[in-house]
Amino acid sequence: MSEPISKETVVKVSRLARLSLTPEQAEKMTAQLAGMLEHFRDIDALDLANVEPMTQPYPLKNVMREDVEAKSLDRQEVLDQAPSAESGRFRVPPTIGFDV
């Protein structure tokens, strides 16, 4: 993590995040992220070799419930809130035949 973040990396990350940034936005974002990442280097001084990562406040274990039939969300009520729905399904633009 020694090199500052480049504009090319920012553009690549924006594609991963499905955000389309204009060149100006990418420029500004690069400067802001670089500033933050610089600040975040304070932890480089720590010896973390033998430290166990902590992903959440409590040890993970499977949480099960009784397998009982219960009412789920009302399908029509859910679909009514979708930007586009048809015949009981969500409708989306074409997914194949385009560059991704």
Added chain:
Amino acid sequence: MQKLVEIVAGVAGGSLTATGVLEEHLGRIDARESEIHAFNLVTADQAREDASIIDADVKAGKKVGALAGVPIALKDNMCTRGIETTCSSKILQGWKPPYDATVVTKLRNAGAIIVGKTNLDEFAMGSSTENSAFGPTKNPLDISRVPGGSSGGSAAAVSAGFAAASLGSDTGGSIRQPAALCGVVGVKPTYGTVSRYGLVAFASSLDQIGPFTSDVRDAATLLEVISGHDQMDSTSIPQPATSLVSVLDHGVKGMRIGRVTDLPEGCEPDVLARLEAAFDALRTAGATIVDVKLPSLQYCLTAYYLIAPAEASSNLARYDGVRYGNRVDAADLNAMYAATRESGFGEEVKRRIMLGTYALSAGYYDAYYGKALKVRRLISDDFARAYKDVDTILTPTSPSTAFKFGSKTDNPLAMYLCDVFTIPTNLAGHPAMSVPFGVGADSMPVGIQVLATTMGEQAMFKVAAELERAS
């Protein structure tokens, strides 16, 4: 203004009506909401209907709930069935959830009257509400200043008397910091105490719902109602709610209160002076002040601003214009995703999604996210050592009193530093609360933060109650 517990007693006992109480609060909303903007939505009609049902029940001699007739405001990131829930984001504007959050169900079952949905920094990302897509909330004590954030609307609603209590969510200080800046009580309970089912997720290993009230007793009363195990939240602690009201008058005699000797720098001197006054008050009341060291505290900001955006970048992937919220049409699916998210998210949300995506991306994961998780462990270990010697720890809630609008908006890092004292608690999963304790040099309220270990709410409330008595 009436306390929550006075309303409960009055309505159940017949000396007050839920309708009368509600109209008083709606009257204050009418008078000042246009300048404060605490709410994204005021649900006056539904509230009036709910209040009349409570009044009819009381008249008919039916037993009413523990919060019967109490006007309560909800942060607009908690799902309310059929009632718009926006997270103060354009991407969710107009969305009406198909279910109620567990806290909403619990409040309704207890007879609370929901008066509206409060403003926040978009998706709870911010410390001033200046990141709301619908405009900032003003601090009711001085409208040239921010109310804090991200639950600024919930804090302002209680401070201005628009509601007797409110709920907020706290990922890195979003309940405690606005409580401090608006002069009210704000509690972030132990992670897993209050169900997160129906709370729109920001950073799932850190988020926790909690109350805003005008005093400590009201906070304890409300927290008892919303706590408890919920099988709809797999991180919910499988234990009944802790009794809190019962310990408020116990005092602090014999308790050990931690003073952090290596507190991060940058706190205003007038705030530090109030902290010293708080230690003096507790000492006078019979507590012992013990020095503790938390050497990893200085790395909290880095750990948090890598972990929270990483989790957020994953959680916010769901806003893709397919199942809910708004869509910007485009020729193909990927173009639609990008156009929708570009238009729907504000600048700070995009910044955090970018930071989080970067921290999780191939080649950088170990250097950033992986390291941050290890620092989180160090912080947790520091606290574990300290709590061998003390029952609670006292720090300022916020490094300064409420600041002026625009004073930190150009510098994201300066804004992030507002959370320096509140973040450690979220990383550890512990409870902490902010109690008003006098004012700073600018006559604005100062909040003192009481921290405790996992499930240490009773000790925390004892100390908070003592500080309130002494202030």
